[in-house]
Structures are given as structure tokens and as C-alpha cells.
Amino acid sequence: MTVTTDLVSYEDALSAYDPVMGLEVHVELGTKTKMFCGCSTELGQDANTQTCPTCLGLPGALPVVNEIGVESAIKIGLALNCEIAEWCRFARKNYFYPDMPKNFQTSQYDEPIAFNGYLDVQLEDGEIFRVEIERAHMEEDTGKSTHVGGATGRIQGASHSLLDYNRAGIPLIEIVTKPIEGAGERAPEVAKAYVAELREVIKALGVSEARMDKGQMRCDVNLSLRPHGREEFGTRSETKNVNSLRSVERAARFEIQRHAAVLNSGGTIVQETRHFHEEDGSTTSGRIKDNAEDYRYFPEPDLVPVAPAREWVEELRAGLPEMPRVRRNRLREEWGVNEHDMQSILNAGAVDSIVATIEAGADSASARKWWMGELARNANETGRAIDELPMTPAQVARVTALVASGDLNDKLARQVIEGVLAGEGGPDEVVEKRGLKVVSDDGALGAAVDEAIAANTAIADKIRGGKVAAAGALVGAVMKTTRGQADAARVRELILEKLGVEG
Ligand code: ADP
Ligand code: MG
Ligand code: ZN
Secondary structure (H helix, E strand, O other), X not given: OOOOOOOOOHHXXXXXXXXXXXXXXXXXXXXXXXXXXXXXXXXXXXXXXXOOOOOOOOOOOOOOOOHHHHHHHHXXXXXXXXXXXXXXXXEEEXXXXXXXXXXXXXXXXXXXXXXXXXXXXXXXXXXXXXXXXXXXXXXXXOOEEXXXXXXXXXXXXXXXXXXXXXXXXXXXXXEEEXXXXXXXXXXXXXXXXXXXXXXXXXXXXXXXXXXXXXXXXXXXXXXXEEEOOOOOOOOOEEEEEEOOHHHHHHHHHHHHHHHHHHHHOOOOOOOEEEEEXXXXXXXXXXXXXXXXXXXXXXXXXXXXXXXXXXXXXXHHHHOOOOOHHHHHHHHHHHHOOOHHXXXXXXXXXXXXXXXXXHHOOOOHHHHHHHHHHHHHHHHHHHOOOHHHOOOOHHHHHHHHHHHHOOOOOHHHHHHHXXXXXXXXXXXXXXXXXXXXXXXXXXHHHHHHHHHHXXXXXXXXXXXXXXXHHHHHHHHHHHHHHOOOOEOHHHHHXXXXXXXXXXX
């Protein structure tokens, strides 16, 4: 699809306006069952096999709240430095859409379970930007519509639509920021960094895998501009369901340029939802935004209020894991790496693997070296995530132990890793099968050294004459004949011994 939208350059937009953003992130919880019934939440099952009268909205069916859903919401709230409601209710958000069988979504309205928090995010230059959290509330996902028969998969032009209610009722937590002001030209970067950090927090809490590519986490980007110096906010647009970190940044950037063009030409921004297009990073108009009144919110009469005991909340607070930013900084110091190298490790997704390898006995430098070297390269080449490689941290630790003991040199270690990744077995098995031990026994090495001296008389004479540095060439020759398996240090000693020179 090609859409032409007037844009002004990013620099020009920022020279006239300040962006204000609001980010709404939906997280699908990893609970075994749905939020208000016992149906399974497992992905990838046949359509409509995970449904019951409650999640199909049949008359008379009664919902029951999933305790793990509430617990997860409280954990998220606590991790985001929120207050946790002493008492709150669910609310019905009424609207009609075929993928929502009850004709209302069970959500929370003016009584969210968590509110008034913040999340500190680190920007690329190391600066910390505080994003204030308005609320985190519980709700449920909708079903899924598939529009069939048209060219685009959109409802326009389709001959019919299919509905799958397996997703209807899966617990969602919606996390809404307060208006983010003062980010200036870094607004898109802040948006991306916030969603990235939130994702890390959610994963650390273990309440969801938060895979954006699987729709387990999605972000609505609200954005408005106001002229420099103006207090009041401008009218916002809301770009819906942005599903990658990069897209969050691009959507914010595009909207800044689009809003500026509209405002510069004397136009007004309509409050509407917009669709984001991955192909070119543009957004197009969606629907005119409903007001809260249009949803006719009212407290859900079929569910009791949620009143989490303070002892429970404190217990959950005490059980929170170390927060990702704190952990990252701690590891960076423990490992003695700079910001830039730490960022590479993070980008490679190798932090947990390295930590586990160190826990399995490796020193941190070796653990980092192999994960960021051989293993990262293999992950790259084979298009896998680093933690999906068929080599465990314990196996990597074993390789580092074999190197430390002198049984392997780096070159052989690389071959061992290659063998493990190729499915030849664990490190010891690969060493055994491929015969990869470093040869350091003088008997075996002596013959190879004699051979090298005999084949390189000119070099041997130089060494005899005192040019000890020339020994490197003979070591190289021995390494070649032993296919890299000789203990290089011992070879050097033997050469010097045999030529009667001091090392
Ligand atoms: P809605 O349900 O209509 O999306 P919410 O209050 O749930 O409304 O979310 C709106 C989001 O947009 C919040 O993050 C809020 O802070 C932010 N926001 C509100 N007004 C503006 C504005 N004028 N410009 C940018 N962001 C805004
Ligand atoms: Mg919204
Ligand atoms: Zn159900």
C-alpha cells in the first residue's frame, strides 16, 4: 500500500514543537488458564477448542477471577513502583465487535489494581529518564477474526470472516503511562527504551514471556505536539498495536513529522486511532476515537471486588526479583566490561547464558568470549536466538575447563563447540570422537619437532645463531603437521632445547 502523507523533516518538527507521548502496553499473562474461566491458554490449538460458556459469553455463565492473574498484576504494579489498591473492582467496557462474544470486555476503569508508579529507563547515552506510570489494570483479551476471500486480509473485500475464541478471556495487563513530557527530540528513543525496559521487567517477574513478535506484548503509541512554551497539550493520535521495539520508535517519529505538517499548514489533528505499517514506517487513519462515555463503563456485577490483603502484597514485594536495570549494572561491574560491550552482550541476548556458564564454573572472561564469539556467530548464521542453540551453559563451562587445564587450546575448543552444535554429543564426547586433545607428551611432539627442524634448516640456523624470535616459524610448522593439536608452549621449549639455545 502506498499512502502519501505530508511530512516535515524531523529536525524542523522539533524546532517548532514539543512532543507529548502516552504509551499503553498490553501484556498477555502466561497463566495456564484464562482470566475468568478454567479454559486453557495454550497457543496454537485448533480454533474454538479452548472455550466454555463463560468465555463465549453465553447467558447465565458466571466468571470467577484467576488468582494468579491478580497476583501477576500486583507483581507488575510493585515492580513499577505503584501503589496497590486496597479494594478495586472490574468494570464492563461495552462495545460491539464480533471477536468479543460478550459484547463487553471485562476490564477495570476508575479503580485499577495498581496506580501512580514510575519506571526509570536508561537511554543510549547512559542518561536515566523517568517514565511515570498512571495505572496498571487487569482485563481480558478478545478473540481473533480472520477475514477471508479478499486480497489483503482486511475486512474490506473479504467474502466472509472466521472467528476463533481461543484467545477470548486470556488475561491481559494494560500498563498506561502518564503523559511523557520533556523528552524533546529523544521522544521516540524514550518510547522504545521504555517498552524495552518494561519487557525486561515483565520477563524478570516471570509473569509472561512478553514476546512482541507473538503478540504477547503490544503497544499503543499516543502522541501530540504543542508549540514550544505552550502548557496545554495538543490533540493526540493513537497508533494501535505496534508490535516491535523498532516499530514503537518509528511510529513515534512518523507521527511527530505528520502532526507537524498538519499543524504547520494550519490544520487540526483529529483524535483518532491509527494503523502502523511495518513496510515503510508510516501510519494511516483508523477510527475516530470513542470517548469513555461511549463505552458505558459500569462495575461488573458478576465479580466480587478484589481486595488484596496487605500481608499478601508485602509478601509479593519481598519476593520480587532483582530489577533488570540493577542486575545489568551489577553484572557489568562484576564482569568489568564497559557500557558499549555490555550493550553488545544485551543485544546478542547472551546475558543469561553467560551468567549460567559462570555459575557452572567458568570464569567470566572465558564465558563472555565463547558466547559472544563462536556461539553468537552460529546463532547469527543459523537464524536462532542464542539461548535456543543446542549447547548448554554447562557444556560451554566444560569447554572453558578443558582450555584452562591445557587439554584444549582455543583452536581445538572452537572445533569442540562446532561439534556440540552439530549434534555430535557433549564436549567430552566430541573431544573423544574427533580426537581433539592437545598433544603435550614429549615423545609424540619430539618427532614432529625433529621433522620441522630438518625441513627448515635455514630457520634452525638462525635460531642457533641467537634469533630466538624465529622459533615462531618452527612452532607454526609443528602446529600444521599436528593439525593444531600440539601444545604450542611445549613445542617452543622443545625446539629451543634441541637447538641448544636458552629461551
Ligand atoms: P484511551 O483509553 O482513550 O486510550 P488512556 O487514558 O487509557 O485513554 O490512554 C491515553 C494515553 O495517552 C495515556 O498514556 C495518556 O497519558 C496519554 N495522553 C493523554 N492525553 C495526551 C495528549 N494530549 N498527548 C499525548 N498523550 C496523551
Ligand atoms: Mg488507548
Ligand atoms: Zn472459557
